[in-house]
Amino acid sequence: xxxxxxxxxxxxxxxxxxxxxxxxxxxxxxxxxxxxxxxxxxxxxxxxxxxxxxxxxxxxxxxxxxxxxxxxxxxxxxxxxxxxxxxxxxxxxxxxxxxxxxxxxxxxxxxxxxxxxxxxxxxxxxxxxxxxxxxxxxxxxxxxxxxxxxxxxxxxxxxxxxxxxxxxxxxxxxxxxxxxxxxxxxxxxxxxxxxxxxxxxxxxxxxxxxxxxxxxxxxxxxxxxxxxxxxxxxxxxxxxxxxxxxxxxxxxxxxxxxxxxxxxxxxxxxxxxxxxxxxxxxxxxxxxxxxxxxxxxxxxxxxxxxxxxxxxxxxxxxxxxxxxxxxxxxxxxxxxxxxxxxxxxxxxxxxxxxxxxxxxxxxxxxxxxxxxxxxxxxxxxxxxxxxxxxxxxxxxxxxxxxxxxxxxxxxxxxxxxxxxxxxxxxxxxxxxxxxxxxxxxxxxxxxxxxxxxxxxxxxxxxxxxxxxxxxxxxxxxxxxxxxxxxxxxxxxxxxxxxxxxxxxxxxxxxxxxxxxxxx
Numbered sequence: 322x323x324x325x326x327x328x329x330x331x332x333x334x335x336x337x338x339x340x341x342x343x344x345x346x347x348x349x350x351x352x353x354x355x356x357x358x359x360x361x362x363x364x365x366x367x368x369x370x371x372x373x374x375x376x377x378x379x380x381x382x383x384x385x386x387x388x389x390x391x392x393x394x395x396x397x398x399x400x401x402x403x404x405x406x407x408x409x410x411x412x413x414x415x416x417x418x419x420x421x422x423x424x425x426x427x428x429x430x431x432x433x434x435x436x437x438x439x440x441x442x443x444x445x446x447x448x449x450x451x452x453x454x455x456x457x458x459x460x461x462x463x464x465x466x467x468x469x470x471x472x473x474x475x476x477x478x479x480x481x482x483x484x485x486x487x488x489x490x491x492x493x494x495x496x497x498x499x500x501x502x503x504x505x506x507x508x509x510x511x512x513x514x515x516x517x518x519x520x521x522x523x524x525x526x527x528x529x530x531x532x533x534x535x536x537x538x539x540x541x542x543x544x545x546x547x548x549x550x551x552x553x554x555x556x557x558x559x560x561x562x563x564x565x566x567x568x569x570x571x572x573x574x575x576x577x578x579x580x581x582x583x584x585x586x587x588x589x590x591x592x593x594x595x596x597x598x599x600x601x602x603x604x605x606x607x608x609x610x611x612x613x614x615x616x617x618x619x620x621x622x623x624x625x626x627x628x629x630x631x632x633x634x635x636x637x638x639x640x641x642x643x644x645x646x647x648x649x650x651x652x653x654x655x656x657x658x659x660x661x662x663x664x665x666x667x668x669x670x671x672x673x674x675x676x677x678x679x680x681x682x683x684x685x686x687x688x689x690x691x692x693x694x695x696x697x698x699x700x701x702x703x704x705x706x707x708x709x710x711x712x713x714x715x716x717x718x719x720x721x722x723x724x725x726x727x728x729x730x731x732x733x734x735x736x737x738x739x740x741x742x743x744x745x746x747x748x749x750x751x752x753x754x755x756x757x758x759x760x761x762x763x764x765x766x767x768x769x770x771x772x773x774x775x776x777x778x779x780x781x782x783x784x785x786x787x788x789x790x791x792x793x794x795x796x797x798x799x800x801x802x803x804x805x806x807x808x809x810x811x812x813x814x815x816x817x818x819x820x821x822x823x824x825x826x827x828x829x830x831x832x833x834x835x836x837x838x839x840x
Contacts, residue, residue: 347723347803348723350652350799351723351796351799353651353652354648354649354652354653354792354795354796354799355725355792355796357651357652358644358648358791358792358795359788359792362644362784362788363644364640364644364787364788364791365784367395367640367643367644368632368636368640368779368782368784369779370395371391371636371639371640372630372631372632372636372778372779373630373779375388375391376627376630376631377625377627377628377629377631378623378624378625378627378631379414379416379437379624379625379626379627380600380624380666380667380669380673380837380838381411381412381413381414381595381598381600381838382413382414382415382627383415383595384415384627385600385623385624385666386598386601388603389405389601389603389623389664389666392603392605392623392643392664393405393605395643396605396643396646399646399647399651400650400654401605401607401646401647402605402606402608403604403605404603404604404605405601405602405603405604406601406602406603406604406678407599407600407601408600408601408602408666408673408674408677408678408833408835409600409666409667409677409833409834409835409836409837410597410598410599410600410835410836410837411597411598411600411667411837411838412438412594412597412598412837412838412839413594413595413596413597413598414437414438414593414594414595414838415593415595416435416437416592416627417590417591417592417593418589418590418591419433419435419564419589419590419591420446420587420588420589420590421433421564421566421586421587421588422586422587422588423570423573423574423584423585423586424448424585424586424587425583425584425585426577426582426584429570429573431566431567431570431574431586432566432569432570433564433565433566434553434564434565434628434775435556435562435563435564435565435590435592436541436553436554436555436556436564436565437553437554437555437556437626437627438555438556438592438838439556439558439562439563439592440556440558440559440560440561440562440592440594441562441590441591441593442561442562442588442589442590442591443591445589446587446588446589447537447538447587447588447589448585448586448587448588449472449474449537449585450473450474450583450585451473451474451475451476451540451574451577451578451583451584451585451586452470452473452474452476452578453475453476453575453578453579454475454476454477454516454517456512456516456519457519457520458519459519459521460519460520460521462519463519463520463521467530467534468534468535470531470535470536471534471536472535472536472537474536474539474540474586474588475531475536475538475539475540476541476542476571476574476575476578477524477528477531477539477540477541478540478541478542478543478571479510479513480509480542480571480572480575480576481506481542481544481568481572482502482505482506482509483502483506484544484548484568484569484572486546486547486548487499487503489548525557526557528556528557528558528563529557529558529559532559532560532561533560536561537561537588538561538562538563538564538588539556539561539562539563539564540563540564540565540566540571540574541563541564541565541566542565542566542567542568542571543565544568545769545772545773545774546769547766547769547770547776549567549568549569549776550769550770550775550776551565551568551628551774551775552628552772552773552774553565553626553629553773553774553775554626554773562588562590564588564590565628597836600666600667600673600674601666602623602664602665602666602675602677602678603623603663603664604661604663604664605646605661605662606660606662607646607649607650607653607654607659607660608659609656609657609658609659609660609802610655610657611657612657612658613658613659614659614688615658615659615688615689615690615807616658616659616660616661616685616688616689616690617656617658617659617660617661617689617690617691617692617801617802618660618661618662618663618691618692618693619642619645619646619660619661619662619663619693619794619798620642620662620663620665620675620693620694620695620757621635621638621639621641621642621663621664621665621694621695621696621746622635622638622639622664622665622666622668622669622674622675622745622746623635623639623664623665623666623674624666624667624669624674625669625777626669626773626777628774628775628777629771629774629775629776629777629778630777630779631777632699632771632777632778632779632780632781632782633698633699633765633767633771633772633781634696634697634698634767634771634772634773634777635668635695635696636782637695637698637699637782637790638695638696639664640782640787640791641695641791642662642664642695644787644791644795645662645791645792645794645795645798646660646662648791648792648795649799653799653802656802656803657802657803658690658801658802660798661685663675663678665746667834667837668696668745668746669773670834670837670838671831671834672743672745672746672748672749672831672833673833673834673835673837674746674833675746675749675750676749676830676831676832677833678749679749679750679752679753679755679830680832680833686750686753686755687755689750689755689756689757690756690801690802690804690808691716691756691758691797691801691808692747692750692755692756692757692758693747693758693760693794693797693798694746694747694757694758694759694760695759695760695762695794696744696746696759697745697761697762697764697767698762698763698764698765698771698772699762699765699767699771699781699782699783699787700762700764700765700767700783700786701728701762701763701785701789701790702732702760702761702789702790702793703731703733703761703762703763704732704733704734704735704759704761704762705717705721705732705733705735705761706734706735706736706738706739706758706761707734707737707738707758707813708737708738708739708740708741708747708751708756708758708759709737709738709739709751709812709813709815710737710738710756710808710809710810710811710812711737711812712737712808712809712811713736713737713738713756713758713808714734714737715809716801716804716806716809717734717736717758718734719800719804720796720797720800720801720804721734721797723800724793724797725792728792732793737813739815739825740752740815740828741759741828743828744759745759747759751828752828752829752830752831753830754810754812754827756808756810760790760793760794762786763786765781765783812827815827
């Protein structure tokens with residue numbers, strides 16, 4: 322018997338068949354993404370090469386350039402087109418060794434490191450007395466004191482009353498002991514701020530005054546409220562070294578000075594000034610097909626501070642995006658839209674690499690389907706917000722739907738959310754109304770123990786979580802690429818700031834600093 326179909330029955334049947342075929346193809350790709358991410362992960366190899374082999378990636382250093390070149394070469398081994406794109410220039414500097422030893426009243430090697438961009442000491446080793454910034458009446462008294470510091474090392478940070486983090490006190494201390502410690506710390510913090518203020522200078526300008534008065538070096542201690550962890554930022558001195566000494570050793574030196582014992586240390590630090598050097602973003606691309614002039618982007622900053630090796634800030638974000646690109650190239654080599662990844666430079670100094678990209682590539686930004694950025698540590702992604710876009714829930718919810726439940730179920734979404742004004746590189750895109758989103762992850766004590774610290778190293782990476790993040794990111798990028806619809810960037814009403822009562826405003830675009838570290 323010959324079956325006769327009229328147009329009313331034929332068209333829905335064809336539509337159903339096409340829909341079924343698409344769903345099958347979609348599930349096949351997603352299954353392959355999950356399989357490749359779980360069974361052939363390259364994350365540990367990448368982490369060893371980047372964190373252990375290259376190390377920290379401070380903007381303007383040879384290590385940053387080496388990382389740029391490594392990433393391009395790695396992408397090419399996967400068949401992914403990649404390049405380094407100059408976005409600006411920065412003060413070139415290279416860290417050398419640091420040796421700091423107490424030599425009186427006894428011998429003890431001290432834990433410490435010179436701050437980023439600290440002047441080196443050449444071949445010299447200086448042995449001198451250590452003194453603490455005194456508490457004097459006013460700026461005139463400090464001016465009278467300055468000649469006495471010549472040839473001495475000056476401690477300018479507040480000595481912490483305890484090296485135990487608060488959670489340790491909460492677990493073991495009597496309440497009255499904990500309360501007493503907190504009150505003592507608050508009083509000391511206020512008193513030290515007043516001590517600095519009475520000099521007539523700030524924590525930024527005081528080191529320069531001290532070096533010009535003949536100090537042998539500046540000693541700081543920027544405790545990060547955890548066992549054995551300090552934050553390592555930049556030096557302000559131009560002629561003598563600035564070093565951070567760990568809380569335990571800094572407190573020892575300070576107690577000795579208070580006791581009138583006049584401790585002495587021996588210091589040798591090396592670094593190289595390299596002039597003005599070019600700085601780059603590393604970009605990689607899988608060219609699209611039917612909608613090649615529209616873009617989906619993976620995003621993570623590549624640079625780091627250099628007290629540790631930048632493992633969770635933002636090595637793990639970098640690994641997530643590289644692994645996602647590797648997976649996509651293998652299982653989805655012919656995307657509908659062009660897939661780009663941006664590994665940004667100088668995020669730590671103000672989102673400079675991504676801001677420069679937004680300025681330099683309006684043709685990409687205006688045709689951006691979505692960008693996903695990851696930057697707050699090694700933990701699995703648990704939050705995605707709509708960044709103030711009125712219809713973000715429609716498409717992000719759609720893209721999350723095929724993500725395996727063991728990944729998706731731990732993710733909370735907030736729509737439409739509030740546009741991010743900073744914090745990481747997605748904000749560079751949001752500021753111009755482009756659909757940039759943050760993949761926000763579990764903390765793993767990020768703020769205290771790894772964010773900008775001397776302990777941000779390979780051993781802090783939780784590879785099970787990073788592997789989930791790479792799979793999640795690859796699926797989101799695939800779904801955004803295949804989506805038949807363009808994403809809407811209609812802005813939702815933002816309401817008022819609950820603290821001030823003032824209307825919230827969409828963040829404004831900030832221009833990149835294209836030449837930095839020189840003043």
